[in-house]
C-alpha cells in the first residue's frame with residue numbers, strides 16, 4: 173500500500189520565484205492496482221512519481237510505502253527495493269553488453285547470491301517474453317524489446333510497486349503494444365502494483381483507475397470509462413480522449429444511440445458499428 | 450530539386466565488432482515546400498537518415514545534394530546548410546546547453562547576426578508558438594519537465610526561421626493539447642511561408658492527419674513512398690507486419706471491411722469517419738424506403 177498525505181513539493185530556484193509542483197496531494201494506492209496518471213506538461217506527474225520511491229522528499233506532507241515513511245533515512249534502501257522505476261529512453265537504461273547481464277546488474281548490486289540471481293533472471297526473462305534473447309547484445313533489440321529488458325531488470329529485484337514514467341513515448345506501435353501487454357501481465361499474473369504515466373490517451377484504457385493531475389493538484393480520479401466521458405473537463409486540462417472514443421462520442425450525439433460514448437476500444441466500436449452499416 | 454540522396458549507405462562502427470548497417474541504399478528526392486512524414490519501426494534508421502540532411506553524419510557511401518551541392522565535399526559551408534535546414538533532435542536534452550531559456554532560444558538568431566531587438570521579438574514569438582509563457586525565459590533548460598524541454602528544443606529551432614524543418618519525434622512527451630497546438634503551428638508556417646517539413650513520428654494518427662507525402666522505412670530501406678491515404682489503405686497489412694499500425698479510425702474501418710462491410714478504405718480522421726458512417730446510414734435508409 174502507498175499512502176500520500178497532504179503532499180506538497182516546491183522547487184526552489186536561485187533568484188527566482190519558487191515553483192509549486194505539487195499542492196496538497198492526497199492519494200492511496202492499493203495493492204494490485206493498475207493506476208494511470210495523466211496530466212498536461214508540467215502538471216507534476218514525474219515529481220509525484222519520484223516521491224514514491226524517495227528520489228524526492230516532500231516539502232511538506234508525507235509519503236508512506238508499506239508503512240515506511242520516505243523521510244525516514246533508514247527505510248530509504250528498503251523503499252527503493254519495493255518501488256521499481258522505468259523511464260522513457262530505452263537506450264539510457266541499459267548498462268551491460270548482454271540482455272541477461274543487464275537484468276542481473278541490479279541484483280549484483282543488491283548482493284544476491286549466484287543461484288538466486290540465476291533464478292530471478294530466468295523468471296524476469298520469461299515474464300517479459302525475452303528468453304530467446306538472453307545472450308543478445310541489447311543494442312541489437314528493437315525499442316520495445318529494450319524497454320522490456322529495462323522492465324525485466326527492475327522486476328528481477330522483486331519490487332511490490334512498478335512505476336513507469338512514459339515508457340512508451342519513444343516506441344513504435346508494436347513496441348507500445350508489447351510494453352502494455354507486459355505491464356498488464358505483471359499486474360494481473362504477478363500481482364505487481366503498477367503506476368503508469370502516459371500522454372497517449374488510448375493507453376489509459378487498460379488500467380483500473382486514472383488520476384488526472386492539473387497544476388499540481390488531483391483534478392479527477394476514477395475509472396477510465398467514466399473519466400473519458402468528461403470530455404470538456406479533460407480538454408480544459410490540456411488532455412483529450414482517444415480517437416475512437418471521440419468518434420463514438422460524435423456519432424452518439426448525432427443520434428446513433430447504440431454507440432456508447434464511453435467506447436474505448438477499436439473492437440468495441442467495430443461491433444457497435446456493425447449494427448448500423 | 451531541394452534535396453537529393455543518391456545510393457546513400459551508412460554503417461555505424463564500420464569494420465568493428467559492433468558494426469551496424471543503418472541505411473541501405475537510400476534514394477530520395479525532396480522538393481521545396483513539401484510536407485513529408487517519415488515512419489518506421491524503432492531502429493530502422495530514421496534518425497540516421499535525417500542526420501544526413503544537414504551534414505551531422507556523412508554517408509559511408511553515396512551522395513547527399515542540397516540545392517544541387519554535394520555537401521560531403523571538402524570546403525562546403527555546413528554552417529550555412531544548418532541555418533537552412535533546422536533539425537529538432539529526438540532527445541531534447543542532447544540539444545539544450547545554455548544557462549537560461551532566453552539564451553537557449555536566442556542562440557541561433559544571435560549567430561545569424563540579428564539585432565538584440567529582433568532577437569527578443571523572435572524569442573517571444575516562438576515561445577508563443579510552443580505555448581509557454583514569458584516567465585520561462587529566465588529558467589534553466591535543465592530544470593524543466595520532459596514536455597517543457599521538448600517545447601524549448603522546438604522553439605529554439607523555429608527561432609532560426611529555417612527553409613526546412615526536420616523534426617525527430619517532436620510530439621513525444623507533449624500533452625495532447627501541446628501536440629495539436631505545435632503541429633498546427635508547424636502546418637501554419639508550412640502553408641504561409643512554404644517551409645519544407647519532414648516529420649518523423651510514431652504517432653500514426655497525427656501523421657495521417659498532417660502530411661501530404663509519407664515515407665515508410667524498414668530495416669534501413671525506404672519501402673513505401675506515397676500519399677498517406679494510399680499507404681494506410683493499400684498497404685495496411687504490410688504496415689502492421691513491420692511493427693507499425695493504423696490510426697484508430699483507419700483500423701476501425703479496416704476491420705469493418707474485413708467483415709465484408711462495403712465501406713470506404715483509408716479513412717484518416719475522425720471527421721472523415723463520422724461523415725462516412727452517416728453517409729452510409731443515410732444510403733441504407735434510402736434503399737429501405739425504395
Ligand SMILES: Nc1ncnc2c1ncn2[C@@H]1O[C@H](COP(=O)(O)OP(=O)(O)OP(=O)(O)O)[C@@H](O)[C@H]1O
Nearest residue numbers: 183193213214215216217218219592594595596597
Ligand atoms: N529540477 C527542477 N527544478 C525546478 N523546477 C522543476 C524541476 N523539475 C520540474 N520542475 C517544474 O515542476 C513542475 C512539474 O514538473 P514535472 O516534471 O513533475 O511535470 P510532468 O507532469 O512530469 O510534466 P511532463 O508531462 O512534461 O513530463 C513543472 O512546472 C516544472 O517546470
Ligand SMILES: Nc1ncnc2c1ncn2[C@@H]1O[C@H](COP(=O)(O)OP(=O)(O)OP(=O)(O)O)[C@@H](O)[C@H]1O
Nearest residue numbers: 311315461469471490491492493494495496497498
Ligand atoms: N551512435 C550509434 N552507434 C552505433 N549504432 C547506432 C548508433 N545510433 C544508432 N545506431 C543503430 O543504427 C540503427 C538505426 O538507428 P536510428 O537511431 O537511426 O533508428 P530510428 O529509426 O531513429 O529508431 P527510433 O524509432 O528508435 O528513434 C539501429 O540499429 C541503432 O541501434
Ligand SMILES: [Mg+2]
Nearest residue numbers: 217218594595
Ligand atoms: Mg514528466
Ligand SMILES: [Mg+2]
Nearest residue numbers: 495496497539
Ligand atoms: Mg530515432
